[in-house]
Amino acid sequence: MIKVLLVRGDVTRHISMLIAEFTIDHPVLREALRRVRDIEVVWEETYETETGLTKMLAWITSADFEGVEAAITDDSAMADFTMLAEVGDRRLYRLTFDDLGRDANLMPVLMDVGGVLQEAIGTNEGWWCRVRFPDRESLEQVYQFCGDNDISFSFDRMYEETDWGVGKGPKLTVAQREILLEALDSGYLSIPREVSLAELSGRLDISENAASERFRRAVRSLVEESVTD
Known part of the structure; x- marks a missing residue:
């Protein structure tokens, strides 16, 4: 949505975007999020390799990494994983999606509708996401995608963000x-x-x-x- 504000003959373009925060029960890392108490997964990036594999980088915080890795191994949405770094009680993992994870991947549909995933954090309650959308119709398409793929979707809040920061709330999960x-x-x-x-x-x-x-x-x-x- 474009808003135009006239000030003393000058035109300033004022762009507003819809920010949606929601929690989903996504297949990716579902086993770990359900089985490992107090786990926190901070999403960094999801990308596709030249060979067509879908991979994700994520920081995982836990007091039980043995349980985390056992759960990832049992996860039907994950093909394999590699631990890349360790800092205190956090580890950086590179995770490869299996067919289920790839089919349920939100990134392609977000790109198609012009959405941008700003933050995603996985806990025992599921994946909490903050996404910037160009309009409500694009949000509805993502909601429909989740419904079609049996991904439960719970709204937390929506607000408007502008290029001036109006309506932008604290980044709290x-x-x-x-x-x-x-x-x-x-x-x-x-x-x-x-x-x-x-x-x-x-x-x-x-x-x-x-x-x-x-x-x-x-x-x-x-x-x-x-x-x-």
């Missing part, structure tokens, strides 16, 4: 919003603090380490969006 709200409601943010990190993690049924990392990432996103230029 559903899990990050949940822990911030729980921290507020439980008194974790009170002075003095009313609950410990262990108690906060217990309320969310996640490990203390996962709660700490999720909270820090949420705060960092808020600071980056609200304070920094």
